[in-house]
Amino acid sequence: MKTLNRRDFPGAQYPERIIQFGEGNFLRAFVDWQIDLLNEHTDLNSGVVVVRPIETSFPPSLSTQDGLYTTIIRGLNEKGEAVSDARLIRSVNREISVYSEYDEFLKLAHNPEMRFVFSNTTEAGISYHAGDKFDDAPAVSYPAKLTRLLFERFSHFNGALDKGWIIIPCELIDYNGDALRELVLRYAQEWALPEAFIQWLDQANSFCSTLVDRIVTGYPRDEVAKLEEELGYHDGFLDTAEHFYLFVIQGPKSLATELRLDKYPLNVLIVDDIKPYKERKVAILNGAHTALVPVAFQAGLDTVGEAMNDAEICAFVEKAIYEEIIPVLDLPRDELESFASAVTGRFRNPYIKHQLLSIALNGMTKFRTRILPQLLAGQKANGTLPARLTFALAALIAFYRGERNGETYPVQDDAHWLERYQQLWSQHRDRVIGTQELVAIVLAEKDHWEQDLTQVPGLVEQVANDLDAILEKGMREAVRPLC
Structure with a gap:
């Protein structure tokens, strides 16, 4: 039985426009699944680079399957009928480790097309780590890594206001966007980064707070043999989740157009306040x-x-x-x-x-x-x-x-x-x-x-x-x- 890869399973590939901190099951069956649907049904045309934010070799890198994996979404649909839908996800291009590929990580900031940053680094991920320094390769905390990457972008594009990012954290804490923004500003001040950078952070970037909702049951260990038999290929990154999902983003109304939600309606709400x-x-x-x-x-x-x-x-x-x-x-x-x-x-x-x-x-x-x-x-x-x-x-x-x-x-x-x-x-x-x-x-x-x-x-x-x-x-x- 073949293992998923892009040579044996050719199909669409999209230019990299999204950085994603976190390689776990949740983002793959939630954000990347939605991006995949938008890529198929609209001209969003956006590929994802997954950044593994912690130093671990388990699970293996998604790059071993060229970023490909399958989601199995199952549960009761709106009519109360049991449904199960397998989808080959093509929105992820590759995965890099910030620990073993730090230069490659910084190079992500040089790509003029990069526009969105998603993250799920667990509830403890959006937190302050006292020892983090600008020259660490990398810093320990996610907010410090993000600050360094944002400064790389600011420097590379000479503070151009049209090169800012829309930053959409999915961590399960209240007002996660505000919390992340405060920590990025804290590191910028602690590291004595130029005032022009702090102004650029404010003027060119949006930190959006979110509410995410989907039960993701992950790798279906007990059913793998049966499911792979049905799919006809081996997939070490199978990801299962419930049918229901909801993504509430507190951000600018223009976000709906940027994400092409006006062209293909997903259960995503762009609101003034998530409360x-x-x-x-x-x-x-x-x-x-x-x-x-x-x-x-x-x-x-x-x-x-x-x-x-x-x-x-x-x-x-x-x-x-x-x-x-x-x-x-x-x-x-x-x-x-x-x-x-x-x-x-x-x-x-x-x-x-x-x-x-x-x-x-x-x-x-x-x-x-x-x-x-x-x-x-x-x-x-x-x-x-x-x-x-x-x-x-x-x-x-x-x-x-x-x-x-x-x-x-x-x-x-x-x-x-x-x-x-x-x-x-x-x-x-x-x-x-x-x-x-x-x-x-x-x-x-x-x-x-x-x-x-x-x-x-x-x-x-x-x-x-x-x-x-x-x-x-x-x-x-x-x-x-x-x-």
């Missing part, structure tokens, strides 16, 4: 996960897919989203409902086995950041507590008993909560405290909740009633009236 989209994702996607997990797991289910195929649990989650979360969010209702519909479809994806226990990690913090704002907003708007979000809090407290049908399961959270719950549930079993007292102690933890939740009218009583129902009747019976 409402971030809030939407946290509240609907992450919030639904957090409400679902303790309820579904204690109802005897193990994966998100099983939960969504269970009529009662699915109804509980959907009613929580449509009746209690969406009404208090600040975006047009039709946009929110369309996003929610995509979310529930993603939860049902038959190709992804998402274990409930793995999502349960740090559940107390997740409840505070993902559900509590909507619970409190609903109470404020209507004068009554949202029943399902309140029930989810009771289910979460019950979850920390660490026992289901007589069997123990691992609960993962910080040491404070693990010790606290062990103590509280032990006292409850010994009848030292009642359910209402247990709930009041949890809700009074100001350091965690950033307020005293026992002051929210009716919250202690409602959570205690729900918790008693769970303890006395079991999760199935207790949740049924809310389904």
